[in-house]
Amino acid sequence: MSARAAPPGEPRRVAYLYLLPGLAVFAAFVLAPLLHTAWIALFEWDGVSAGEWVGLDNFGALVTEPELRSAFWHALVLLVFYAVLPVAIGLLLAAAMARTRVRGLTAFRTVLFLPQVIALVVVAVMWRMIYAPEGGLINEGLRAIGLGGLAQNWLGDFTLALPSVGLIATWVFYGLAMVLFTAGVQKIPPSLYDAARVDGAGPVREFFAVTLPGLRGEIAVALTLTTIAALRNFDIVYITTGGGPGDATTVPAFEVYERAFQSGRVGGAAAVGICLAAVIFALSLAINRFADRGLR
């Protein structure tokens, strides 16, 4: 390279030097643990004695072991409750609020957002009580209004347990979605709504023609946040059902915990963790691609 100074604004080698501190922190706290985890995933290791090299067997187990397959399947089902439902409910609320002036909107928003503020552990303990077959809020409420026949074994029934766990998350996340969307609705120019109304659009048409496209960015953000929460969900399952009944509500993060800390299968846990990280990465990438395409 010649000694001639590059024009201002051109990339210079020295620029990499500025990246170094950030890169060092990133490497030490993200890259290194990630690579180390991937390395451990290649061993059968109980966490104490010497590990045994097993190559990709732990990753193969993700496909062959029914326990792990069902854990990932449950995570996908939970996506509906963590991501799809809250976003749908949030959109509905935002659309309703966009059309009418609500008195005390801030108060409403605060109340609906509250579940977000409470620690998930507390939420889970509270919902465990709400779901209790005997003395729980739901069943006792149903009995009080003469619908005792509808009372269910919410967390103990093999088919109901997973949706019951999922609904807790819906309750937690719809407030987040709503707050994002109501903020987004406010930045849509009112002229668009006026134009839609002049063209004779009803509330439904208006929603699909104006509100929905205007919220694309916010929807992507909400979906990304809730999807990540869905896939790394651990606390709610751990506290409400412990993966039971049977393994009806196990999720990948719970399997990681169980393997790493309970049954001494650290290699297997690392493989599940790596795979989970990859799935989360791929899904967030897909969601953001979808949002970007819409913006162009």
Place this chain on the structure above:
Amino acid sequence: MSVLRHPSLALLVLCTAIAAGCGASPGGDDEDTARKAEQARESSKKIDVAKAGDVTLTVWDQEVRGGQRKQIERLNRAFQERYPNVTIKRVAKSFEDLNTTLKLAVSGDKAPDVVQANQGRPVMGQLVKGGLLRPLDAYAEAYGWADRYSKVLLDLNRFSDDAAEFGSGGLYGLSQMGEIVGVYYNREQVPDPPATFEEFEAQLERAKADGDVAIAFGNLEKWPGIHEFETLQAQYAEPDAVRDFVFAREGATFASPENEQAAETIRRWAEKGYFTPDFNGTGYDPAWQQFTRGKGRFLIAGTWLIADLADAMGDKVGFMLMPPPEAGAPPVSLGGESLPFAITSKSQNPDVAAAYIDFLTNADAGRVLADTGNLPAMETDAQPAGALARDVHEAWRTLTEQEAMIPYLDYATPTFYDEITGAIQRLLAGKLEPQQFTRDVQDGYAKFTEQG
């Protein structure tokens, strides 16, 4: 060529460096743990603690609830008063917390001296296998620990030095308290406690006919099911057979006719509606609380509930062992002992630590335990206060003398807890036939035993 000119190259170099850094297989080299254990035995001796100089013992325990906390605090204080040169640095943790952090702590550089390491292969077995615990045999001989405990109790804390064998070999810990899973009953609703298993079932049927809950049971946490199942297993299977299974001895199997019978019986009880309705969705604590309020004539639970139940029900609650099939025959029950205190291999003061463990389990300690409402595991002349506690002590004495205790099944393999609890929930929900239940559980067990 400058690495800095090619960012991707820089990244590659970085990655390789990191990968090389963790290049060794995790867990380090496989040292000869048997040789280390033998050396530890030879260097162990009974010492006069007062002359040991200033020593700090770091102790990790999980004696955090009610009477458990009281006894350990009292004994720790007494030990430090007797030996002012010793400071006990106590780290109290919950059971769950202790079990999940113990491995990392014990393998680290600043390992505690004394830890409570849960019995069985999942915790103690893995620590022994990693050479992280010190064998206590030489101390046991010097202090005469074998005279304090019944053999079945000591066996639960034994492993061979490579941890291949469980229930025999070196002694790796001592427990303070006994535990029995027995049958609590409401004296008002059960005026005549049953004397045989048949009578017990007849009383369940009567409770059902009266529209009452026969057995208060909450299984949301998954583990309570083990206690219900083993209480029945103890009525059909020989204690030795269950022990052989838990210790993974040659030829032991879960798919035995006795286990299948136990599974059939518990399944029948669930079908007939003897248990609290929706038990798989009911929590353990709400279930026993319902029992204290008269919702449930019987409660199959451990002696850790004595204090709570006596507080809530006073004289209304009674305790018995599950009555045997034949009247007058010795009862068999699920039982065991609290988490054993063990010495870590990295401890700098193992001889002082051994004296401490001796102090926690001697005859005086037995009296402190009974005083604070606990059930001493060691032989003791202590007389507990309260009718319920006396029932429990009596039952304990019978069981240890007769060696009529079966150990917790989840000691058996590192993954057994997960497998058996899930299977019991399925069995009770009618999703598994008894025969399929025993076979499924055996399949999971065989994966471990065949590995060797």
